[in-house]
Amino acid sequence: MNDIELGFAFLAAMSADSLIAIFWYTLLFEVPRYILPFVVTGLTLRSREKDWLPQQQDPADTAPSVSVILVGHNEEDALEACVRSLKEQSFANFEIVVVSDGSTDRMSTVARSLVQRGLADRVLSTDLRGGKSSGINLAWRMAAGDIIINVDCDCSFDRFAIEHLVRALDDPRVGCVCGDVAPRNAGASVIAQFQEIEYLQSISVGKRMSNAIDQVVCASGAFSAFRRTALDDVGGFDVGGGEDLDITLRMRKNGWSIAYAPEAVCYTDVPTTTFQYIRQRLRWERDAIWIRYRKHARWLNPLNSSFQPWEAFHQWDFLLFNVVAAFAFPAYLIWLALQYGSFTPAILISMQIGLLVLDVLVLAVGAWTTGRKVFWRNLLYLPGYSIFMTYVMRPVRLLAYVDEWVFSGSHRDNYTPIKVRLERPW
Amino acid sequence: MLSPTPTILELPARPASPGFEDAAAQCMAHWKLLGLTRRPRVHWFPRPIVPYSSLLGSIFELTDDSDIDAVLFAEERRHSPLHNLREVIGAFQAPIIDLNGRAGEFADVHFDLMNRQTWDQTAKRILEFSGRRAKLDLALRATAEPDMQLLAHAFVSGRKIAATRYPLASEAVCYPGYWTAARTIPAAEKLVRRGLLAKSFFDRIHECRQCASRRLTVREECPKCRSADLADIDLIHHYHCASLLPEEKFRQGRALVCPKCQQHLRNYGKDYDKPGRAQFCRHCEETTSEPAVGFVCLDCDASTDGEAIKRIDLYSYALTPQAEALLTQPQKPPLVPGLPVSLMEELQRLGQHQDKGMMIAELKYAARDTIIGAKGEAMFDRLRRLFLENMANYLAEAASLHPGDIADYVLLASTDDKLAAELSTLIARSEAALSERLEPQLRLAVKSAQASR
Numbered sequence: 076m077n078d079i080e081l082g083f084a085f086l087a088a089m090s091a092d093s094l095i096a097i098f099w100y101t102l103l104f105e106v107p108r109y110i111l112p113f114v115v116t117g118l119t120l121r122s123r124e125k126d127w128l129p130q131q132q133d134p135a136d137t138a139p140s141v142s143v144i145l146v147g148h149n150e151e152d153a154l155e156a157c158v159r160s161l162k163e164q165s166f167a168n169f170e171i172v173v174v175s176d177g178s179t180d181r182m183s184t185v186a187r188s189l190v191q192r193g194l195a196d197r198v199l200s201t202d203l204r205g206g207k208s209s210g211i212n213l214a215w216r217m218a219a220g221d222i223i224i225n226v227d228c229d230c231s232f233d234r235f236a237i238e239h240l241v242r243a244l245d246d247p248r249v250g251c252v253c254g255d256v257a258p259r260n261a262g263a264s265v266i267a268q269f270q271e272i273e274y275l276q277s278i279s280v281g282k283r284m285s286n287a288i289d290q291v292v293c294a295s296g297a298f299s300a301f302r303r304t305a306l307d308d309v310g311g312f313d314v315g316g317g318e319d320l321d322i323t324l325r326m327r328k329n330g331w332s333i334a335y336a337p338e339a340v341c342y343t344d345v346p347t348t349t350f351q352y353i354r355q356r357l358r359w360e361r362d363a364i365w366i367r368y369r370k371h372a373r374w375l376n377p378l379n380s381s382f383q384p385w386e387a388f389h390q391w392d393f394l395l396f397n398v399v400a401a402f403a404f405p406a407y408l409i410w411l412a413l414q415y416g417s418f419t420p421a422i423l424i425s426m427q428i429g430l431l432v433l434d435v436l437v438l439a440v441g442a443w444t445t446g447r448k449v450f451w452r453n454l455l456y457l458p459g460y461s462i463f464m465t466y467v468m469r470p471v472r473l474l475a476y477v478d479e480w481v482f483s484g485s486h487r488d489n490y491t492p493i494k495v496r497l498e499r500p501w
Numbered sequence: 502m503l504s505p506t507p508t509i510l511e512l513p514a515r516p517a518s519p520g521f522e523d524a525a526a527q528c529m530a531h532w533k534l535l536g537l538t539r540r541p542r543v544h545w546f547p548r549p550i551v552p553y554s555s556l557l558g559s560i561f562e563l564t565d566d567s568d569i570d571a572v573l574f575a576e577e578r579r580h581s582p583l584h585n586l587r588e589v590i591g592a593f594q595a596p597i598i599d600l601n602g603r604a605g606e607f608a609d610v611h612f613d614l615m616n617r618q619t620w621d622q623t624a625k626r627i628l629e630f631s632g633r634r635a636k637l638d639l640a641l642r643a644t645a646e647p648d649m650q651l652l653a654h655a656f657v658s659g660r661k662i663a664a665t666r667y668p669l670a671s672e673a674v675c676y677p678g679y680w681t682a683a684r685t686i687p688a689a690e691k692l693v694r695r696g697l698l699a700k701s702f703f704d705r706i707h708e709c710r711q712c713a714s715r716r717l718t719v720r721e722e723c724p725k726c727r728s729a730d731l732a733d734i735d736l737i738h739h740y741h742c743a744s745l746l747p748e749e750k751f752r753q754g755r756a757l758v759c760p761k762c763q764q765h766l767r768n769y770g771k772d773y774d775k776p777g778r779a780q781f782c783r784h785c786e787e788t789t790s791e792p793a794v795g796f797v798c799l800d801c802d803a804s805t806d807g808e809a810i811k812r813i814d815l816y817s818y819a820l821t822p823q824a825e826a827l828l829t830q831p832q833k834p835p836l837v838p839g840l841p842v843s844l845m846e847e848l849q850r851l852g853q854h855q856d857k858g859m860m861i862a863e864l865k866y867a868a869r870d871t872i873i874g875a876k877g878e879a880m881f882d883r884l885r886r887l888f889l890e891n892m893a894n895y896l897a898e899a900a901s902l903h904p905g906d907i908a909d910y911v912l913l914a915s916t917d918d919k920l921a922a923e924l925s926t927l928i929a930r931s932e933a934a935l936s937e938r939l940e941p942q943l944r945l946a947v948k949s950a951q952a953s954r
Binding site: 175177183186190191197198199200202203204205206208209210212217310311312313315494495498 | 724725736738740741742743744745746761762770771772774776777779787788789790791793808
């Protein structure tokens with residue numbers, strides 16, 4: 076028998092208590108936070124067939140005024156397709172405002188042509204790039220709507236997406252509502268296919284769960300609707316990146332409810348190479364750290380006047396299940412190696428097999444809950460996805476957290492122009 | 502509008518001063534040397550004016566005949582438009598002599614008795630006109646057909662039918678020395694289609710869809726309310742909080758204070774910058790970076806979107822060698838109104854050299870009005886040209902094509918029934934390559950070797 080076979084035999088001989096002691100990492104950081112809630116959510120919050128269809132009443136009769144804003148930098152290729160997708164919406168009573176944020180390509184020209192052809196209503200363009208936040212701030216201030224829908228220029232939309240999004244704002248307590256986001260180009264590469272699984276779990280199912288317990292903390296920048304009064308209340312967007320997370324947190328802090336509309340589906344192009352994907356995630360994770368634990372760190376402190384238990388909950392949740400989990404994983408590997416020596420590979424393989432089984436279960440539940448035909452086409456990718464997320468993305472997250480905590484890495488990120496980054500507080 | 506009046510102004514005639522009499526005598530002597538042996542026979546326009554009529558009576562012979570050498574133009578209304586001068590005067594094939602010196606290029610020559618240089622020019626123009634007029638066929642000199650009148654005048658005057666911008670007329674263009682643009686252009690275009698004039702691009706202008714005036718003002722407008730009351734505003738970007746708003750929102754007296762975070766903006770480039778400008782509509786209070794272009798008609802006040810405005814191409818025209826030949830050849834083919842000259846020439850040539858019969862196919866386009874109405878005359882002309890090129894390629898040496906005004910003609914030097922039958926197929930094939938259907942209507946005339954039917 077080799078070491079691996081011996082390792083499996085060793086595990087087979089262990090008692091339940093001993094197995095818990097060996098697989099503590101998975102049982103502590105994976106199962107309670109992700110696996111169980113996802114399965115419960117998936118089984119209880121399934122979209123029914125009738126949820127996908129809009130109400131019989133013509134939305135134009137009752138809907139408040141709506142402005143869709145598209146802010147982009149050098150988006151000449153994507154802009155028209157996005158606008159055309161908006162024009163195909165079931166609900167057409169909205170204006171489209173395009174902001175070209177210091178574009179050096181033909182984005183302004185394309186936008187002007189869209190206005191001339193009646194496809195968009197207004198164009199605002201700047202000569203100097205100021206970043207997405209300032210572009211959005213300009214757009215929503217100049218827009219006429221009571222509801223501002225912010226969309227990315229590389230998105231397209233389900234026919235009823237905007238109608239569902241606007242309906243969610245019928246509740247006057249809701250300041251912001253985010254839609255579901257799914258990859259449009261999942262078939263482009265293995266990495267893109269992995270992201271279809273990831274988006275399904277973290278957004279399509281994950282946000283249902285968050286919505287059920289009023290814990291939606293990030294209204295995606297790709298597709299979200301804001302009540303103008305709520306934007307006014309928080310003063311609009313602050314300097315990015317991570318501006319979508321930041322404004323959602325600030326709205327929550329000011330007492331606004333954040334909703335999730337699972338039937339409002341937006342499709343976007345996701346990174347297709349591992350390099351692009353890791354770069355994007357490094358940015359997201361760094362931004363999450365500086366927004367949560369630099370800009371809004373006081374929310375964690377019970378002695379601070381701005382402390383609110385429900386806001387502290389998601390701050391601690393992220394800290395424990397993302398940050399601590401990322402730091403704990405290498406410690407866990409070292410501990411395994413020291414404790415179990417040559418049996419470590421067998422233990423890790425067993426852990427991975429267990430995670431794979433759970434991932435199959437989550438994928439099946441996700442497909443069933445959303446009603447999308449995503450199970451079979453993703454099943455073959457699950458083993459790769461499971462290994463990639465464990466052994467590549469956990470270290471990437473760890474790297475991002477260290478980089479941000481120690482080196483303020485987000486200040487190097489060219490997502491926002493340097494003039495803004497250098498002056499950014501926190 | 503100018504209007505000719507045959508009466509003489511009843512003003513007391515003053516005796517001509519001795520200096521004028523001497524100058525008149527010298528002018529006559531000089532003209533004689535240049536070949537102008539008799540006093541030019543003239544009409545006055547709009548009427549003989551004292552003291553010109555008495556002063557110039559010794560040089561020019563006032564006549565009531567239609568056969569004149571020149572028209573003396575002495576306009577007393579100094580500000581009336583002149584683009585219709587030739588149209589009102591009507592005397593084609595005779596030069597207009599400008600006595601006041603204000604008609605400029607609208608007249609053919611300026612004459613001033615006290616300026617010897619103008620004596621030469623006047624005599625020269627009178628002689629040129631009469632020389633060229635003499636070359637014209639009598640039928641053409643007296644033609645009542647407007648197209649041929651234009652052609653004959655272009656030949657006799659030796660002037661190009663040149664377009665000039667002219668803001669005093671609603672057409673905004675005129676053809677000095679010719680009729681108004683409204684009358685000249687249709688006639689000239691007909692002659693172009695007949696191959697007698699060649700046109701060259703002059704300018705592209707815009708036309709009001711409501712009253713057809715081309716006197717339009719173009720301006721930047723608010724895309725929402727079409728008001729031109731736009732104000733340029735600077736946008737300020739405050740780096741600290743990502744505010745991006747018009748400068749006026751930041752302005753508090755002489756200071757700039759961010760309306761979002763209340764910070765003072767002190768250091769341009771460090772605290773804030775001005776990334777661009779936008780246009781603020783004072784009428785509807787909309788802000789945009791991309792104002793629309795709009796037109797307002799100065800004549801009827803109609804507003805038109807820059808995209809919806811009608812565009813007109815203007816051309817200048819010149820006689821083709823074919824026209825010169827037609828006007829000067831002693832052996833001309835008979836001119837049949839509406840038929841292309843090239844067809845008449847070809848028919849004459851075939852009649853002389855060929856005993857065999859021939860066929861003429863006439864092609865009229867049923868979709869002409871529909872296409873012109875929907876897409877403009879230029880589009881129709883392009884389609885028609887392309888169609889004829891296709892036809893020419895298919896027919897090769899078997900026939901000759903003769904573009905006309907209303908219809909086009911195919912002349913087949915044969916009466917082969919098979920060829921006639923194939924013609925419909927060729928027409929369908931030639932039309933199939935076009936983006937729009939011209940719907941050509943075919944009419945055949947066959948002249949056999951013995952008889953015609």
